[in-house]
Amino acid sequence: xxxxxxxxxxxxxxxxxxxxxxxxxxxxxxxxxxxxxxxxxxxxxxxxxxxxxxxxxxxxxxxxxxxxxxxxxxxxxxxxxxxxxxxxxxxxxxxxxxxxxxxxxxxxxxxxxxxxxxxxxxxxxxxxxxxxxxxxxxxxxxxxxxxxxxxxxxxxxxxxxxxxxxxxxxxxxxxxxxxxxxxxxxxxxxxxxxxxxxxxxxxxxxxxxxxxxxxxx
Amino acid sequence: xxxxxxxxxxxxxxxxxxxxxxxxxxxxxxxxxxxxxxxxxxxxxxxxxxxxxxxxxxxxxxxxxxxxxxxxxxxxxxxxxxxxxxxxxxxxxxxxxxxxxxxxxxxxxxxxxxxxxxxxxxxxxxxxxxxxxxxxxxxxxxxxxxxxxxxxxxxxxxxxxxxxxxxxxxxxxxxxxxxxxxxxxxxxxxxxxxxxxxxxxxxxxxxxxxxxxxxxxxxxxxxxxxxxxxxxxxxxxxxx
Amino acid sequence: xxxxxxxxxxxxxxxxxxxxxxxxxxxxxxxxxxxxxxxxxxxxxxxxxxxxxxxxxxxxxxxxxxxxxxxxxxxxxxxxxxxxxxxxxxxxxxxxxxxxxxxxxxxxxxxxxxxxxxxxxxxxxxxxxxxxxxxxxxxxxxxxxxxxxxxxxxxxxxxxxxxxxxxxxxxxxxxxxxxxxxxxxxxxxxxxxxxxxxxxxxxxxxxxxxxxxxxxxxxxxxxxxxxxxxxxxxxxxxx
Numbered sequence: 001x002x003x004x005x006x007x008x009x010x011x012x013x014x015x016x017x018x019x020x021x022x023x024x025x026x027x028x029x030x031x032x033x034x035x036x037x038x039x040x041x042x043x044x045x046x047x048x049x050x051x052x053x054x055x056x057x058x059x060x061x062x063x064x065x066x067x068x069x070x071x072x073x074x075x076x077x078x079x080x081x082x083x084x085x086x087x088x089x090x091x092x093x094x095x096x097x098x099x100x101x102x103x104x105x106x107x108x109x110x111x112x113x114x115x116x117x118x119x120x121x122x123x124x125x126x127x128x129x130x131x132x133x134x135x136x137x138x139x140x141x142x143x144x145x146x147x148x149x150x151x152x153x154x155x156x157x158x159x160x161x162x163x164x165x166x167x168x169x170x171x172x173x174x175x176x177x178x179x180x181x182x183x184x185x186x187x188x189x190x191x192x193x194x195x196x197x198x199x200x201x202x203x204x205x206x207x208x209x210x211x212x213x214x215x216x217x
Numbered sequence: 218x219x220x221x222x223x224x225x226x227x228x229x230x231x232x233x234x235x236x237x238x239x240x241x242x243x244x245x246x247x248x249x250x251x252x253x254x255x256x257x258x259x260x261x262x263x264x265x266x267x268x269x270x271x272x273x274x275x276x277x278x279x280x281x282x283x284x285x286x287x288x289x290x291x292x293x294x295x296x297x298x299x300x301x302x303x304x305x306x307x308x309x310x311x312x313x314x315x316x317x318x319x320x321x322x323x324x325x326x327x328x329x330x331x332x333x334x335x336x337x338x339x340x341x342x343x344x345x346x347x348x349x350x351x352x353x354x355x356x357x358x359x360x361x362x363x364x365x366x367x368x369x370x371x372x373x374x375x376x377x378x379x380x381x382x383x384x385x386x387x388x389x390x391x392x393x394x395x396x397x398x399x400x401x402x403x404x405x406x407x408x409x410x411x412x413x414x415x416x417x418x419x420x421x422x423x424x425x426x427x428x429x430x431x432x433x434x435x436x437x438x439x440x441x442x443x444x445x446x447x448x449x450x451x452x453x454x455x456x457x
Numbered sequence: 458x459x460x461x462x463x464x465x466x467x468x469x470x471x472x473x474x475x476x477x478x479x480x481x482x483x484x485x486x487x488x489x490x491x492x493x494x495x496x497x498x499x500x501x502x503x504x505x506x507x508x509x510x511x512x513x514x515x516x517x518x519x520x521x522x523x524x525x526x527x528x529x530x531x532x533x534x535x536x537x538x539x540x541x542x543x544x545x546x547x548x549x550x551x552x553x554x555x556x557x558x559x560x561x562x563x564x565x566x567x568x569x570x571x572x573x574x575x576x577x578x579x580x581x582x583x584x585x586x587x588x589x590x591x592x593x594x595x596x597x598x599x600x601x602x603x604x605x606x607x608x609x610x611x612x613x614x615x616x617x618x619x620x621x622x623x624x625x626x627x628x629x630x631x632x633x634x635x636x637x638x639x640x641x642x643x644x645x646x647x648x649x650x651x652x653x654x655x656x657x658x659x660x661x662x663x664x665x666x667x668x669x670x671x672x673x674x675x676x677x678x679x680x681x682x683x684x685x686x687x688x689x690x691x692x693x694x695x696x
Contacts, residue, residue: 063632063679064672065639067651072672075665080479158544165642172547176643179554186558189551193543200542265602293604304599308617308694317613318603350695363599370603 005182017174018195024088024170025157028095032156033149035096036103041133043104044111061101067162069094074166087166095156095163102152110145111137143214150207154200171195218242219264219374219407224273226259233259235429236273241407243373246400248408248416248437251426252452257409258301260426261376264407265289265296277374294322297367298376301383303359305351311338312347315366323370330369337365341395357388361395368399375399377408413456417441425449479665486666489657493667496653497674503570503641503649504634510570511577511630516616518582519589523611533582540579546640548572553644565646573637577630581623584630588622589615621694628686632679639675650674 039058043051061069073094077083114137122132164173175192179185219241226234233256241247249257262268264275266282266289275282280292306314315334319325325333338344341361343354351359360380367375377396381389393415400406400419410416416423417437424434425446432446444450518536521529540548549572553563563571592615600610620627639651646652654671658664 060676064675065636065651067639067642068668068672068675071668072665075668080665082479154542158542158547161544161546162640172544172550176550184558185554189547189555193539193547193551196543196547197539201538204542267598267602290604290606293602298602300595300599300602302593302595304593304595306596306599306614306618308621318600318605321609321613322604366603 004184004187006178006184006187010178010182013178014171014174014191017169017171020168020174021157021160021170021172024091024095024160024163024168025153027092028099028160029153029156031092031096032099033103035100037107039100039104040107040111044108058101058104061098066094066098066159067165069098070162070165087163087168090166091160091163091168095160098159099152099156102155103149106145106148106152107141109148110141110143113144114140147207147211147214150203150210154204154207157200158196218276218278219405220276221260221264222274222276224260224263224275225271226256226263226268227271233429234263234270237431239424239431239434241374241405243405244403245421246404246406246408246419247422247424248410248420249424249426250410250413250416250452254428255426256429257426258378261298261378261407261409264376265293265298267298290322294370295372296374296376297370297372298378299360299363299367299380301379303356303363303380303383305354305359305362307351310348310350311343311354311362314351314362315369318366319369333369333371334365337369338362340368340398341365342391355388356384357391360384360388360392364392364395364399373405375404375406377406377410379409379411381410381412411456413441413453425452427452481666482663483666485661485663486670489667490670492657493650493653493671493674496648496650497678499648500635500638500650501678503566503573503638504631507570507573507577507634507637508627508631510574511581511634512627514574514578515581515585518578519585519619520611522582522586536575537579537582540576541583545572545576545637546643548575549637549640550643565641565644566648568644569638569641569646569649572640573634576637577634580630580633581627584623584626585619588619591622592618624686624690624694628683631682631686635675635678635682 039054043054048055070091074087074090077085077090118140119132119136122136123129127135160170161172163170164176169177171192175188179188182188219239221237221239224234224237225232233254235256237256237260249260251257259268263270264277264282266287270283274284277292277296280287282289282292306317309317312331312334315338316327316330319330319333320327323330335344335347338347341364343358343361343365346354346358346362351362354362364380380396381392384392389412393412396406396408396415397419408416408419420437422434423437423440425432425440425444425448427446427448433440433444433449440449441453444453518533521533524530549569552572552575553565553568556563596614596618597607597610600614601607605613638649641649641652642655647656650671654667658667661667
């Protein structure tokens with residue numbers, strides 16, 4: 001198995017793919033989280049009735065395959081609108097919205113987990129809505145939401161493997177390219193899988209640890 | 218007959234049974250009293266093999282409970298046990314709760330099991346709750362269901378482990394009444410209990426456990442009327 | 458269904474044509490609807506089969522973990538961690554091309570099915586683990602004291618409760634299974650909804666219309682699953 005024709009250049013190629021995976025993930029999680037917080041707070045604040053249109057739209061992102069979202073967005077922007085745009089931008093845009101759709105749920109769940117009595121107490125002490133939100137709700141909701149958010153971020157990293165469909169060469173795609181050339185699928189796939197695993201596993205463990213620690217008190 | 222010979226049992230460094238010797242004859246009602254941590258509940262779970270023992274032996278009708286060759290699942294059909302926590306199976310109706318082990322363990326037919334379950338549930342006064350889920354029952358009712366569930370296996374012995382301790386005070390009576398009824402019917406029973414009045418009424422003998430030792434065993438009049446062991450005297454004056 | 462098709466087409470052509478320099482040709486996509494619906498059936502078939510296999514394997518993995526046997530426990534843990542910490546796309550790829558390295562060549566259909574089932578089993582086993590924590594140890598104790606063997610106690614007392622607690626996560630996983638069928642693209646699967654759609658696309662280049670239609674079908678399928686799961690839960694869990 002170690003008798004391979006893999007060269008240093010190929011390894012650099014793989015590393016670039018891995019870098020692309022991380023960059024796409026970082027950008028999408030960053031913007032997706034900001035959007036998700038905005039959507040989540042909005043949904044909680046205006047109540048389920050007024051938030052229904054937003055809820056409906058966000059639910060679409062969770063109800064159709066990401067692959068199709070990417071193809072559709074790409075086709076819409078490039079052929080329907082006729083805008084020249086890189087696959088990378090499409091990938092980041094779609095993944096950000098995709099992240100936001102899940103993140104909004106997590107944020108709303110986190111806020112809802114903060115007991116009403118606590119918030120009433122805060123307001124009765126004369127705190128404003130903003131003060132209540134930042135000094136009472138946010139710290140408590142974060143405890144509930146952070147483990148799920150970590151899970152989401154890792155999910156986005158794994159799902160970013162799909163952006164190959166808009167011609168972004170991330171880790172799995174670069175592995176695939178090498179497989180076609182070197183004909184050593186098993187070895188190359190192991191490297192690729194190991195990379196995902198080595199990033200995801202420790203962080204997932206850490207998330208599990210946080211969840212356990214914070215649910216005890 | 219249940220024969221307990223010099224049984225020792227430790228949880229880690231804590232020895233909870235320090236050489237217990239005890240024989241319970243067929244048809245006898247033995248109650249076990251004592252403070253918490255006295256080892257009385259552990260003894261019950263050892264008798265039906267849910268807990269291993271460190272040394273000594275327990276014989277049920279001549280079969281050694283903790284011998285490797287003993288089929289515990291078979292032995293347990295002879296020995297019913299009801300716990301402090303009633304452990305109703307929440308996904309099954311009252312009737313199904315009582316039927317399950319009959320069908321799976323005794324291999325009775327559904328009809329047989331159902332007839333037996335209905336009979337036992339009637340017996341404990343739950344004849345009108347057959348198709349209800351346990352979550353709709355009070356604690357006392359659930360505990361009586363647990364008793365019916367054990368009785369439906371036609372056991373020769375019944376072990377009761379503080380069956381009223383987790384109940385609201387107003388529900389204790391109905392469960393004790395069920396136990397009284399069983400005692401009067403001649404069931405061989407070992408009851409670990411905190412209910413002194415009950416122990417005095419139903420027992421043939423009462424055993425007092427203290428720190429893993431059976432400090433005294435005597436008929437109730439004697440044990441309650443003229444306690445010899447100083448710890449028992451302390452215990453009785455504290456509970457009165 | 459037939460009667461409604463042209464009407465949808467018309468109402469969409471007009472605003473579309475007015476807004477963009479792009480001529481929407483919904484009719485062409487809608488003509489492919491029967492083929493796509495056939496693909497949708499394959500998609501559902503794979504999702505349902507992968508769920509059935511996934512649940513069975515997840516129960517087995519749970520038993521492995523509970524067995525106390527080191528080797529079985531390690532197999533269970535490894536399966537769960539690989540399924541949860543690598544992309545589903547990678548897993549399907551591995552089944553198809555990775556096993557190819559061992560001389561095992563599976564059809565796209567089987568590769569996709571096994572890949573998704575592998576993923577389902579891992580996630581479900583983890584859900585079951587969480588569910589088991591919510592079932593008191595005393596339930597097993599009560600079952601054992603009635604003379605049930607460990608396996609009987611698990612099957613008749615613990616497992617039904619475990620499946621009930623895991624019902625919502627199982628529904629979510631079913632939705633995931635539907636969405637994951639689209640990943641068959643990497644193993645040249647061409648009979649499922651995504652595969653059919655991309656083959657049609659390769660012939661007609663009506664990418665947006667075709668995939669929009671596929672998206673609607675996917676959306677409907679996932680909603681039907683969520684709704685029927687809710688109805689099923691109400692029927693199954695009356696306690």
